[in-house]
Amino acid sequence: MKVFKAFEYRRGSTILHRIDPRSKLVYLILFTSLTVYFTKPLALLIIFLSFLPMVHVGKISTRWSQSLRGSLFFIVFIFVFNFVPTAYYSGNLFDAAISAIAMSLRFLNLISVFSIFFLTTSPEDLTQSMVQLKIPYDYALTFNMAMRFVPTLSREAQYIMDAQRSRGLEMERGNFVSRIRNYIPVLIPLIISSFRRAELVADAMESRAFGASKKRTSLYVLKMGRGDLLFVSAAIGSALVLFAVNLLL
Amino acid sequence: MIRIEGVTYSYGDGINALDGVDLEVKDSELLAIVGENGAGKTTLVKHLNGLLKPQRGRVIVEGVDTKETTVATLAKKVGLVFQNPDHMLFAETVEKELSFALTNFGLPPEEIAKRVEWALIEFKLSNYRDRSPFTLSGGEKKRVSLASVLCYDPQIIVLDEPTTGQDSLQKTRLASTLANLNRQGKTVIVVTHDIEFVADFIPRVVVMSRGKIIADGPTEEILIRKDVMEASSILPPQLAELSWKMGLNSPSINTDMIVEEIRQMLRGEQK
Numbered sequence: 001m002k003v004f005k006a007f008e009y010r011r012g013s014t015i016l017h018r019i020d021p022r023s024k025l026v027y028l029i030l031f032t033s034l035t036v037y038f039t040k041p042l043a044l045l046i047i048f049l050s051f052l053p054m055v056h057v058g059k060i061s062t063r064w065s066q067s068l069r070g071s072l073f074f075i076v077f078i079f080v081f082n083f084v085p086t087a088y089y090s091g092n093l094f095d096a097a098i099s100a101i102a103m104s105l106r107f108l109n110l111i112s113v114f115s116i117f118f119l120t121t122s123p124e125d126l127t128q129s130m131v132q133l134k135i136p137y138d139y140a141l142t143f144n145m146a147m148r149f150v151p152t153l154s155r156e157a158q159y160i161m162d163a164q165r166s167r168g169l170e171m172e173r174g175n176f177v178s179r180i181r182n183y184i185p186v187l188i189p190l191i192i193s194s195f196r197r198a199e200l201v202a203d204a205m206e207s208r209a210f211g212a213s214k215k216r217t218s219l220y221v222l223k224m225g226r227g228d229l230l231f232v233s234a235a236i237g238s239a240l241v242l243f244a245v246n247l248l249l
Numbered sequence: 250m251i252r253i254e255g256v257t258y259s260y261g262d263g264i265n266a267l268d269g270v271d272l273e274v275k276d277s278e279l280l281a282i283v284g285e286n287g288a289g290k291t292t293l294v295k296h297l298n299g300l301l302k303p304q305r306g307r308v309i310v311e312g313v314d315t316k317e318t319t320v321a322t323l324a325k326k327v328g329l330v331f332q333n334p335d336h337m338l339f340a341e342t343v344e345k346e347l348s349f350a351l352t353n354f355g356l357p358p359e360e361i362a363k364r365v366e367w368a369l370i371e372f373k374l375s376n377y378r379d380r381s382p383f384t385l386s387g388g389e390k391k392r393v394s395l396a397s398v399l400c401y402d403p404q405i406i407v408l409d410e411p412t413t414g415q416d417s418l419q420k421t422r423l424a425s426t427l428a429n430l431n432r433q434g435k436t437v438i439v440v441t442h443d444i445e446f447v448a449d450f451i452p453r454v455v456v457m458s459r460g461k462i463i464a465d466g467p468t469e470e471i472l473i474r475k476d477v478m479e480a481s482s483i484l485p486p487q488l489a490e491l492s493w494k495m496g497l498n499s500p501s502i503n504t505d506m507i508v509e510e511i512r513q514m515l516r517g518e519q520k
Binding site: 020156159160162163164165166167168169170184185188189192193 | 291353397
């Protein structure tokens with residue numbers, strides 16, 4: 001559940017927090033694309049290292065490293081499930097290891113870049129930037145609310161687990177199948193309460209006249225500044241450098 | 250017997266949810282823990298069955314340090330019922346819901362059937378035996394959640410906000426169930442905001458504020474202390490408030506005593 005926490009926005013005043021979400025979106029898209037495009041472990045490692053200064057500037061190192069620790073299980077999983085079949089079919093252990101490492105690094109990079117983005121971007125700003133990017137408000141809001149309820153959901157899951165463990169449920173007991181079945185007493189209350197909450201939110205929105213007027217105006221409008229220009233150019237510049245490095249490797 | 254010694258716990262936000270709490274609860278005591286929102290009441294009771302382990306200090310339940318055992322083992326001794334029944338209920342029928350904990354603890358089927366039967370009757374749920382718990386009303390769900398823990402007969406019973414959403418009849422019933430269990434030698438701990446419920450039914454009260462215990466003693470002595478009530482932002486019992494406003498010599502939370510006190514005061518004024 002710590003994984004979710006790592007994407008939860010906390011107010012901050014660093015440069016990274018103040019930059020327009022649209023600029024950060026450019027960064028996000030560029031580095032996601034590079035991560036997906038690169039296949040050499042070394043190149044992927046360089047991308048990973050390039051996140052360190054970002055994390056430092058944004059003062060999010062604790063939460064970012066939490067996100068990495070939380071995803072350790074998945075990384076091991078990805079490594080094993082890439083290594084074993086490749087090694088088995090090709091018989092070349094070295095190549096299999098290289099491609100499995102690349103896959104794991106790729107996942108690590110994706111987690112990192114999304115974590116950096118969401119940790120420093122407030123949900124309100126994100127919605128606003130989506131609206132200014134001409135995405136219909138309903139979709140922007142849906143996206144925002146989905147993000148908004150992730151921590152709520154994880155907290156709720158914790159409450160439910162506490163309650164069921166107090167009734168003697170041992171999540172870690174038994175073989176693979178019975179372990180999955182152990183989750184039923186947690187998942188059912190979680191799903192039911194999510195539906196109930198969705199209805200409550202809908203009611204609350206309607207009682208506050210959601211959708212009453214066709215044309216919405218905003219109290220705050222996002223503006224791109226000189227800092228944004230600098231940030232976007234730096235992002236594009238470093239992406240080009242990384243691209244060149246990848247070719248040379 | 251529960252011994253809590255110098256327990257400190259923080260959720261990692263720089264605030265101590267519990268800040269050096271000492272508390273001793275003897276066997277077959279009936280006590281209430283009260284305090285403002287965020288005082289640390291729920292954090293404290295989560296230590297009793299090992300859901301949380303103290304970061305400093307220790308918690309000894311029936312001679313066992315909670316750090317050295319599992320929640321599943323402790324849960325047999327300490328029955329913890331949480332505030333929100335929606336966090337608990339998941340089974341297809343009320344009957345299955347009640348047998349969940351019993352099955353987890355590995356009781357034989359005849360024993361399970363017997364205990365489920367007891368709980369259905371004790372909590373007036375017999376008519377709902379085959380109903381889905383999700384179709385019940387809020388108060389009924391609350392009773393199912395209580396029954397689903399009490400049915401496995403834990404020695405120590407901890408209830409987090411058991412009176413929310415209950416009408417006065419159900420509250421009285423709950424009070425008599427608790428008194429009954431207590432008479433059978435069970436230790437009962439009630440975490441609550443419902444100060445009138447405490448004043449009417451619970452003999453000992455522990456007052457918490459900002460992660461600390463600020464008062465602990467007989468209910469009739471603690472709830473008439475203005476300083477304690479104010480420090481913990483508790484709405485005092487109406488009788489205590491009446492006592493203060495009338496300037497009675499010996500404030501009380503007992504109706505008969507107040508009436509007697511007022512009578513004497515009026516007599517004095519007539520002379």
